[in-house]
Amino acid sequence: MGSMEIPPKGDAGKTAEGLSSEKREDLWSILLAVAVLLSSMAAPEAVRELFTDLLYVF
Amino acid sequence: MSWIRSLVVPDWPKFIPGLLVCIAFALVVMNVDHLLGKYHKANTASIKLPRLEQQLNTLSEGDDNPRKVAELNKAIAGHRKALEAVGGQVGQRWAWATFLHETCQLSYVALLLLGGILIRNTVGVAKVFLPGVGIARPFIKPGIIILGVHYVWNDVLKVGGVGLVLTAVFIFGTAIIVMWLCRKFGVSDGLGGIMGAGTGVCGVSAIIATSPVVKAKPLDIAYAIGTILLFGTLMLFLMPYVGKALGVTEPQFGAWAAVAILNTAQLVAAAEWYGDEARDTAVLINAARIMLIPFIVMYTVWFYDLRAQYGEKSSFLTTVRDKFPVFILGFFLLVILNSFHFAALGGPGDAGTPFWAMNAVYKWFFAIGFAGIGLSISIDDMRRAGGLAFAIGASSALAKAALGLIAVVVIGTELLRVTGGH
16 A cells, blocks of 8 residues: 555456456455355354454464 | 456465465454453553442442442452453552553554554565555455444434535545646646545545546556555544544544545544544545545546546446445445344344344454555655645645544534444
8 A cells, every 4th residue: 555556446457347456346345244244144153252252362 | 257257356366475464463463452451451450449349348338329339349340350361360560551552552553553664664575475465455345344333324314414514525625726736836637636636535546546537647646646645644643642632532533534534544543543433433424435436536527627538438427337436335234234223133232143243353354454554654655755746735635634623623522423323
């Protein structure tokens, strides 16, 4: 982000199928959020424990 | 099927090493933050417990206030639990933890940003990690979507409505002034256009979105991004201290950050640093703000009179379709679901429900994104930003920050407070 490298965003970053990297980021964000929602619906206690307890290793 | 194929990031293996570094950095810092918090709580408990127990004894003898006795018992139980968590006893002190956690405000946000900057500018980040470090920043987006479980529709109408008016006035005000000043002082249309959009609306995203419209050169884009990030970095570190010094409340700070800081990741970082209420307000107003990106692109087209070249293929509708930040729909979907209080989904405070579980996840996405920001901030790159365009962009952004502060103080805390339905 702080780098001066220009990310391939906007029209310039479009793939052959026409999806810009900005849109791709957005769609991945939605997919990740859906994955979290589905996991939380399937096993809320396990998800909660993972992120409030198990990941804190020290 | 083609759009599914296009979801795959070209050359994706090159992003993996840097992304893993950011995840590892976030994991370590979240653990350090957790540890500091744990010892700070234990230190507070060690100091407070004798006094609370004495109060309880006095009250129990009198037996005239059962509610107060119950409250004291609850507080004592909480403090004992905090001491047990570190295996400590009353009388032990962990003043270092209180100093770092409370006095220095070293939350996970500060640790990731300051630590990342320190690493990047001392030991450095190997070239193999740079692409992945750059791609970590957008991990803030799924965090923002998940944060939707904190809001109800009334919050969106109240805070989002105020925020929309506030940001619309400031966005277009700043963009108009910067573009006009750049033209007046002979800055090229390419640089002036993206500087105006960048300082007015959403920083890097707006620069990228408007760059093809004004036919900005790669150097112009790099220059404008450098200016926006330099200013955003300065504000990110300064604003929480200015806010505390001026006694700005958390909801007011959240609105101020959403108006003054030009980059989503940086404003979320500043607001999260300031407090939970500040973050909730900032994220909601930012959601309103980034929806204005297509409009700023249209304004840029109009200002630089490029409709003849650009307008053929870019009507208002296609601009909205191309530039609309789709991920924000996920955020609003969760706000709507939370507003209906579906029993199957629960709420962030209802133990054992899906939304309660999700509420524990967003900070981890933020942490990976903040790790990406910290490790990306190169002081050498920042030095390259300078000159007239920087002076115009920075002074306009500074004026926007000052006026934004006045505006949020005038609006007051209540209109900017997110209730979450409580």
